Amino acid sequence: MASFRVARGLWWGCSRRFVSTNPVPQLSTAEIAQMRNELFAKEKERQLSLYPRIEKIEVKYVGKSHPGSVFIMNKGLSTPYTCAMHLSEWHCKKSVLALVDGKLWEMYRPLTQSCEIQFLTFKDEDPEEVNKAYWQSCAMILGCVLEQAFKDEYLVTLVRAPEVPVLSGAFCYDVILDNRLNDWKPTEENLRSFTKEVHKLIHKDLPFEVLDVDVKVALEIFQHNQYKLDVVRQKASQNSEGMVQLNRFGDFVDISEGLHIPRTSFCGQYEVTAAHNLESSQSELIRRVQGLSLPVELKLHHSVWYRLLERSRKLVTEDRRKEVKNENEVSKM
Numbered sequence: 001m002a003s004f005r006v007a008r009g010l011w012w013g014c015s016r017r018f019v020s021t022n023p024v025p026q027l028s029t030a031e032i033a034q035m036r037n038e039l040f041a042k043e044k045e046r047q048l049s050l051y052p053r054i055e056k057i058e059v060k061y062v063g064k065s066h067p068g069s070v071f072i073m074n075k076g077l078s079t080p081y082t083c084a085m086h087l088s089e090w091h092c093k094k095s096v097l098a099l100v101d102g103k104l105w106e107m108y109r110p111l112t113q114s115c116e117i118q119f120l121t122f123k124d125e126d127p128e129e130v131n132k133a134y135w136q137s138c139a140m141i142l143g144c145v146l147e148q149a150f151k152d153e154y155l156v157t158l159v160r161a162p163e164v165p166v167l168s169g170a171f172c173y174d175v176i177l178d179n180r181l182n183d184w185k186p187t188e189e190n191l192r193s194f195t196k197e198v199h200k201l202i203h204k205d206l207p208f209e210v211l212d213v214d215v216k217v218a219l220e221i222f223q224h225n226q227y228k229l230d231v232v233r234q235k236a237s238q239n240s241e242g243m244v245q246l247n248r249f250g251d252f253v254d255i256s257e258g259l260h261i262p263r264t265s266f267c268g269q270y271e272v273t274a275a276h277n278l279e280s281s282q283s284e285l286i287r288r289v290q291g292l293s294l295p296v297e298l299k300l301h302h303s304v305w306y307r308l309l310e311r312s313r314k315l316v317t318e319d320r321r322k323e324v325k326n327e328n329e330v331s332k333m
Helices: 030-050 080-087 091-095 128-147 188-203 217-222 225-236 302-312 319-330
Strands: 057-061 070-074 098-100 105-107 116-121 156-160 170-178 211-216 243-247 252-255 266-280 287-294
Touching: 030 211, 030 217, 030 243, 030 252, 070 080, 080 091, 080 098, 080 116, 080 225, 098 128, 105 128, 116 156, 128 156, 128 170, 128 243, 128 252, 128 266, 128 287, 156 225, 188 266, 188 287, 211 217, 217 225, 225 243, 225 252, 266 302, 287 302
Parallel strands: 057 116
Antiparallel strands: 057 070, 098 105, 098 116, 156 170, 170 287, 211 243, 243 252, 266 287
16 A cells, blocks of 8 residues: 555445436546546636626735735735735735634635735634634645545545544544455555655645535535535535535645635644544444644644654544533633
């Protein structure tokens, strides 16, 4: 398993409903990824065409440095990252999220009206939201690597990246592997190979794009993954417009489970640390692959990092997430 190449095929053991009664053609993992990427790009282009005439908006910066600066930006095209470019290189490299009229906003989400803006960093007094975005982004990177990790003769299906708090000790992504791998337990060498592939993505400095799409578009994009279809329907049911938020970096597209950092290069230390078998009512074996990471601008003594690595190898469970959430609520009282 030291060399990792694109897996072929799909998982077809699910007994639940499909979007259509028509048979879905069996494609390789690479072909499915390309299809998702092309559909994402097509929808993004369609949405951009909704702004045939460039309209100007005023964006007022209300941060600590350069307070009161006003930028004339393009409606539906300019993003918080564009605004940061008008301020300084520091703002581009350090800003993780934006506050747009007080609302959390990803750095590459287009601005749609005149507004006030400020930026959030890892070193703010209360970095809870940027930490959550970082954790979720690390999980998405992990999902990308896992989907492409196995040789052609094995199948792999992404389930989802559970939203877990940073204090749980690890981010994670749930996957289903080919049933011929049910007895396979990843070695340290396997985990190091995953980690190596992650760092290739980090070094590419890929932006996390964001796109809100209609449920029909999302169902088309994820038509080959029954688990993702279920998540799409769940997300669409949570808002009256029936919209689903997607993210993309490189050619990897996934359903958003939360906010994301601006670019993969914001990740520093990163290790894939464990894979656990989950107890499930489903007939398929779900694996929870876990990892640990630190932003590039935050440094730890190596002894502290190794202790955190040991902790990250423990299974992150629903009970543990609730326990951490309760601890946070008590600490804020």
